[in-house]
Amino acid sequence: MSILPSPADPADSRGVPTALPLVVRTVQIPATIAGSLVDLLPARGPREVTSWVRRGDGLVGWGRAAAFTAAGTHRFADASAWWAQVSEAAVVRDEVRLPGTGVVAFGSFSYAASSPSGATLVVPEVLVGRRGSTAWLTTVAAGAQLPPTPALAVQSPPEAPEDVRFADGSLSAARWEGVVARAVARIAAGELDKVVLARDLAADAAGPVDPRWLLRRLAERYETTWVFAVDGLVGATPELLVRRERGLVTSRVLAGTIRRSGNDEHDLALAASLARSSKDLEEHEYAVRSVADALAPHCSSMNVPDSPFVLHLANVMHLATDVTGVLRDGTTSLGLAASLHPSAAVCGTPTASADSLIDEVEGMDRGRYAGPVGWLDATGDGEWGIALRCAAYDAGDDARLRLFAGCGIVAGSDPEAEVAESDAKLVPMRDALSTL
Numbered sequence: 001m002s003i004l005p006s007p008a009d010p011a012d013s014r015g016v017p018t019a020l021p022l023v024v025r026t027v028q029i030p031a032t033i034a035g036s037l038v039d040l041l042p043a044r045g046p047r048e049v050t051s052w053v054r055r056g057d058g059l060v061g062w063g064r065a066a067a068f069t070a071a072g073t074h075r076f077a078d079a080s081a082w083w084a085q086v087s088e089a090a091v092v093r094d095e096v097r098l099p100g101t102g103v104v105a106f107g108s109f110s111y112a113a114s115s116p117s118g119a120t121l122v123v124p125e126v127l128v129g130r131r132g133s134t135a136w137l138t139t140v141a142a143g144a145q146l147p148p149t150p151a152l153a154v155q156s157p158p159e160a161p162e163d164v165r166f167a168d169g170s171l172s173a174a175r176w177e178g179v180v181a182r183a184v185a186r187i188a189a190g191e192l193d194k195v196v197l198a199r200d201l202a203a204d205a206a207g208p209v210d211p212r213w214l215l216r217r218l219a220e221r222y223e224t225t226w227v228f229a230v231d232g233l234v235g236a237t238p239e240l241l242v243r244r245e246r247g248l249v250t251s252r253v254l255a256g257t258i259r260r261s262g263n264d265e266h267d268l269a270l271a272a273s274l275a276r277s278s279k280d281l282e283e284h285e286y287a288v289r290s291v292a293d294a295l296a297p298h299c300s301s302m303n304v305p306d307s308p309f310v311l312h313l314a315n316v317m318h319l320a321t322d323v324t325g326v327l328r329d330g331t332t333s334l335g336l337a338a339s340l341h342p343s344a345a346v347c348g349t350p351t352a353s354a355d356s357l358i359d360e361v362e363g364m365d366r367g368r369y370a371g372p373v374g375w376l377d378a379t380g381d382g383e384w385g386i387a388l389r390c391a392a393y394d395a396g397d398d399a400r401l402r403l404f405a406g407c408g409i410v411a412g413s414d415p416e417a418e419v420a421e422s423d424a425k426l427v428p429m430r431d432a433l434s435t436l
């Protein structure tokens with residue numbers, strides 16, 4: 001566990017900010033400030049840019065007024081404890097008072113407790129938010145006078161990545177297909193019901209990749225997803241692990257996928273076949289149950305629809321269920337995300353057997369892929385997605401990224417079809433990295 005304070009933020013060795021609390025001011029600004037919030041991001045390195053944007057609403061930020069890193073089994077608890085202290089100590093003037101105003105931290109957590117990627121919470125120096133017709137600007141400084149309010153402007157388009165080459169990641173597609181076949185055999189033998197297996201792809205560009213290029217393209221093409229960037233992890237996830245807003249809890253569960261054909265009429269027929277597919281409905285049911293079971297202890301009442309709807313994205317369609325509940329305790333959105341992780345949408349059923357099979361056969365460290373990514377404010381309200389359809393910048397080289405995709409495997413899964421499905425799930429990031 002360590003803290004990465006801004007230069008003006010001395011911290012003691014346990015990672016607890018000492019003398020200087022964060023000074024925070026939120027003011028209202030015209031909601032027409034930009035077409036898309038990501039257009040406001042200035043040129044910064046991938047770890048200095050933060051985003052959580054959907055259909056034009058959301059939050060973007062830049063700079064690091066304070067940050068915290070943790071690793072291991074206690075990464076969620078350690079990050080929650082740090083945030084409780086930092087947000088309580090902060091001196092805040094908030095003229096807007098909506099979820100996401102005042103002091104806000106963005107976070108990203110590794111899928112596995114054993115991953116060296118660990119977890120980071122970042123409080124940006126500047127944050128711009130929009131919710132319908134209301135927009136706001138938040139500035140943050142560590143213990144000093146607030147800097148002058150920055151001038152906001154739509155930035156000129158970022159440079160496209162140069163000469164991007166893709167290569168196999170930890171396993172080739174052919175070897176990964178073999179891994180899926182082994183998992184299907186283990187399911188057939190009755191060891192477990194479902195496991196989610198993932199693969200990675202390496203992308204190398206001729207120079208540093210501007211994260212704003214990726215964000216702009218993802219926001220343009222995947223408007224029903226949450227387009228995120230936190231600490232060098234960039235993507236467009238369709239899956240909301242949890243939203244906590246004024247006592248109401250929501251989760252969008254996805255599992256069960258079909259590729260789109262590009263022909264609208266044919267896609268409608270495919271959507272109908274997805275909604276009837278017993279293999280996909282079974283896979284989906286495991287995921288919904290894992291979310292409902294994890295939320296139940298925190299909710300006084302819940303609504304879990306009996307059957308899923310079909311969510312249409314530009315590349316694939318998913319079976320989707322929106323689970324809602326009324327929060328009955330004070331658990332923060334981050335606390336809820338911690339109790340939901342890993343859901344059967346990214347791990348499997350039963351969790352322990354699926355987790356150990358992933359460890360045994362997947363052949364890679366997932367890093368922060370498939371872990372919670374999102375934000376929370378001082379009240380504990382916030383939104384956490386599952387980091388899917390994403391790429392992670394290499395720790396020391398902004399021209400290298402790792403792309404990830406995974407698939408739920410059940411008894412009826414066909415390994416070759418799962419490779420094709422994983423390829424379809426790699427499309428958003430592959431396209432975002434291209435210049436076409």
Ligand SMILES: C=C(O[C@@H]1C=C(C(=O)O)C=C[C@H]1O)C(=O)O
Pocket residue numbers: 196198239254255256257318345346388389404405406407408409425
């Ligand atoms: C694991 C991923 O996606 C998950 C798996 C799905 C499936 O197998 O049908 C669908 C949506 C996600 O819950 C991924 O995109 O990497």
